[in-house]
Amino acid sequence: MHVVVLGAGVVGITTAYYLTEHGHTVTVVDRADDFASGASGGNGGQLSYSFTDAVASPALLSKLPWLVGGGDSAFRVRPPISDLPVCWGWAFLQQCTAQHSSENTLAVLEMALRSSALMTELQTKVALKFSFRQAGKLVLLNSYAEIQAAKKSCAVKRQHGSDVRVVTLEQAIDIEPVLTYIQTSAAAAIYSKSDSVGDANSFTSQLGKWLAAQHAVDIRLNTAVHRIILATVNFIPSKLTMEPSAQMQWLYAWAPGAKKSSSPCVSRQTSIRYVAIA
Numbered sequence: 001m002h003v004v005v006l007g008a009g010v011v012g013i014t015t016a017y018y019l020t021e022h023g024h025t026v027t028v029v030d031r032a033d034d035f036a037s038g039a040s041g042g043n044g045g046q047l048s049y050s051f052t053d054a055v056a057s058p059a060l061l062s063k064l065p066w067l068v069g070g071g072d073s074a075f076r077v078r079p080p081i082s083d084l085p086v087c088w089g090w091a092f093l094q095q096c097t098a099q100h101s102s103e104n105t106l107a108v109l110e111m112a113l114r115s116s117a118l119m120t121e122l123q124t125k126v127a128l129k130f131s132f133r134q135a136g137k138l139v140l141l142n143s144y145a146e147i148q149a150a151k152k153s154c155a156v157k158r159q160h161g162s163d164v165r166v167v168t169l170e171q172a173i174d175i176e177p178v179l180t181y182i183q184t185s186a187a188a189a190i191y192s193k194s195d196s197v198g199d200a201n202s203f204t205s206q207l208g209k210w211l212a213a214q215h216a217v218d219i220r221l222n223t224a225v226h227r228i229i230l231a232t233v234n235f236i237p238s239k240l241t242m243e244p245s246a247q248m249q250w251l252y253a254w255a256p257g258a259k260k261s262s263s264p265c266v267s268r269q270t271s272i273r274y275v276a277i278a
């Protein structure tokens with residue numbers, strides 16, 4: 001199948017990598033003039049496989065008025081609020097129960113541990129230099145309540161394959177001696193030895209270039225997608241190599257000036273028209 005991936009960030013490029021591994025033909029489009037021009041180009045570089053705690057939790061509910069009121073700079077609600085954020089917000093609030101929070105944390109942990117294994121495997125197949133290092137990660141804990149909650153959460157995560165644990169401040173200083181010079185009220189820390197760091201910008205652009213060179217992935221930069229139409233169309237057996245009873249969902253996307261095609265199977269030269277999700 002020919003799949004069009006929207007976005008040449010770390011998610012788009014790794015998606016392209018696994019699609020090619022499964023034998024698909026891939027085109028990647030991005031409006032920017034280089035790889036990793038969005039969040040993938042400027043992030044913290046942490047591969048935090050153990051810190052998977054769900055944001056939606058009972059603790060967050062009590063902080064909500066403070067957050068919506070602008071108390072945390074990382075969280076912003078901008079008017080006008082359309083239907084989409086309202087629906088999303090309602091779904092998010094429904095996940096703020098203790099049970100959902102715990103289920104979501106473990107679901108993300110499972111995905112994180114799988115990601116960790118895939119990262120190791122990918123590096124055996126593609127030689128990438130992106131300052132990858134298994135540096136470990138420490139998160140300081142300031143209150144008795146935080147320490148108790150962390151002990152509980154770490155115990156559950158360890159049962160599910162994570163190496164995360166609570167250490168005393170003295171143990172944390174042994175792990176990272178620079179803490180000696182930092183004034184802190186912390187009495188303990190969460191520590192995961194397997195957490196890593198890496199430069200997402202280098203990773204993304206090297207993998208993108210490797211895909212273009214080794215797997216003929218068609219990378220189209222400077223190509224903006226202005227509209228996406230989601231439609232379900234009946235499968236046409238003579239034109240596609242899928243099971244006759246299958247249906248495909250097509251995401252129609254096009255660049256400025258492109259004419260709409262009558263057939264979802266036809267791709268025009270200058271713009272990306274169709275994204276198929278089987």
Ligand SMILES: Cc1cc2nc3c(=O)[nH]c(=O)nc-3n(C[C@H](O)[C@H](O)[C@H](O)COP(=O)(O)OP(=O)(O)OC[C@H]3O[C@@H](n4cnc5c(N)ncnc54)[C@H](O)[C@@H]3O)c2cc1C
Binds near residue numbers: 007009036043044
């Ligand atoms: C400040 C900060 C720190 C972070 N720290 C960490 C961290 O330490 N560890 C971690 O794991 N994660 C971190 N993250 C999150 C992480 O960076 C993102 O989850 C990740 O980069 C998302 O990758 P992406 O490919 O989905 O998005 P992006 O990298 O944003 O890529 C999206 C791409 O889509 C393109 N695009 C968008 N719209 C269109 C359009 N209409 N037409 C064509 N192209 C389009 C954009 O140009 C962009 O290149 C951090 C994020 C931020 C903002």
